[in-house]
Amino acid sequence: MICLGFEGTAHTVGVGIATSEGEILANEKEVYQPDEGGIHPREAAQSHSDNVKEVLDKAVNKANIEPEDIDLISFSQGPGLGSCLRTAATSARALAVWLEVPIIGVNHCISHIEIGRFTENVNDPVTLYVSGGNTQVIAYDSSRYRIFGETLDVAIGNCLDTFARRVGIPHPGGPRLEELAKKSENLIDLPYSVKGMDLSFSGLLTEALRKYEKGASLEDLAYSIQENTFAALVEVTERAVAHTKKDEVMLVGGVAANQRLRQMLDLMSEEHDADFYVPPMEFCADNGAMIAWNGLLAYGAGKRQEIGETRIRQRWRTDEVRVPWRSD
Ligand code: AMP
Numbered sequence: 001m002i003c004l005g006f007e008g009t010a011h012t013v014g015v016g017i018a019t020s021e022g023e024i025l026a027n028e029k030e031v032y033q034p035d036e037g038g039i040h041p042r043e044a045a046q047s048h049s050d051n052v053k054e055v056l057d058k059a060v061n062k063a064n065i066e067p068e069d070i071d072l073i074s075f076s077q078g079p080g081l082g083s084c085l086r087t088a089a090t091s092a093r094a095l096a097v098w099l100e101v102p103i104i105g106v107n108h109c110i111s112h113i114e115i116g117r118f119t120e121n122v123n124d125p126v127t128l129y130v131s132g133g134n135t136q137v138i139a140y141d142s143s144r145y146r147i148f149g150e151t152l153d154v155a156i157g158n159c160l161d162t163f164a165r166r167v168g169i170p171h172p173g174g175p176r177l178e179e180l181a182k183k184s185e186n187l188i189d190l191p192y193s194v195k196g197m198d199l200s201f202s203g204l205l206t207e208a209l210r211k212y213e214k215g216a217s218l219e220d221l222a223y224s225i226q227e228n229t230f231a232a233l234v235e236v237t238e239r240a241v242a243h244t245k246k247d248e249v250m251l252v253g254g255v256a257a258n259q260r261l262r263q264m265l266d267l268m269s270e271e272h273d274a275d276f277y278v279p280p281m282e283f284c285a286d287n288g289a290m291i292a293w294n295g296l297l298a299y300g301a302g303k304r305q306e307i308g309e310t311r312i313r314q315r316w317r318t319d320e321v322r323v324p325w326r327s328d
């Protein structure tokens with residue numbers, strides 16, 4: 001069975017094609033880059049609708065299939081920016097109706113986990129999902145992916161990007177901050193907020209900007225922001241590992257590109273005799289292949305949807321989804 005999946009939760013419009021035998025035939029995308037400032041939802045959606053046809057054509061050509069070969073359409077139903085989700089959902093519905101094949105909406109966060117389990121051959125990990133819009137520590141238990149901890153305000157990627165933008169570094173600032181951080185070892189005192197199993201980054205963001213205005217160097221601040229926020233992320237992940245006694249740890253999402261975060265998680269995993277995994281960045285960042293793969297899993301486990309049930313779900317939480325393709 002061949003599934004074509006549309007990703008469109010934020011800055012990326014992606015089309016992936018996967019088979020139920022476990023082959024990724026194509027994974028094409030186009031990323032919206034704002035002229036200035038952060039992601040503007042309406043402009044991102046406009047960019048997606050300008051690009052989706054080309055991305056779709058590229059994916060179908062790359063997979064070397066005919067549209068008639070497609071058996072199933074899936075799409076990112078949520079969570080994400082409404083205008084972007086709607087654009088991807090509309091494309092998915094149009095194609096499914098035209099091809100007369102079933103359609104399935106999948107949860108974007110769960111797709112990140114499932115593609116990682118698939119590409120890295122991981123069985124049952126504690127996953128740290130860190131991106132521009134999401135920060136969650138997730139592990140499977142009793143038919144669902146449970147959220148063990150999450151940010152109470154901004155996502156870690158958003159925190160890094162917002163700080164960068166306010167000091168004149170264009171979007172996305174995360175990679176540039178990583179480079180700057182390598183030039184310092186001077187830890188500046190910043191708020192460290194782990195609240196129970198949850199995290200908060202907005203106070204640190206405000207304080208880092210205040211210290212910048214008072215003359216602290218960008219290198220020192222980049223280093224201190226990373227050390228501080230990553231330590232908090234690793235602390236919560238570590239407690240989830242200790243609690244669940246799982247012996248696999250996985251890092252996914254765009255911030256997974258960061259070498260320092262990988263190093264810290266690797267060290268923590270080693271101390272708990274757990275294996276540490278990071279999927280290739282092609283699959284860590286937002287992409288269509290993970291949506292296609294999740295569509296196949298859901299369909300294979302019997303999930304069916306009418307077009308009328310494909311309305312987008314901007315705030316669809318990871319733990320609201322039943323996961324029938326996994327057994328306890
Ligand atoms: P996503 O939302 O999953 O596509 O990921 C995008 C986010 O990842 C943005 O917030 C980027 O700033 C962040 N990001 C990408 N590369 C790095 C890096 N090397 N270090 C920290 N953050 C990064």
Ligand code: MG
Binds near residue numbers: 108112253285286
């Ligand atoms: Mg994502």
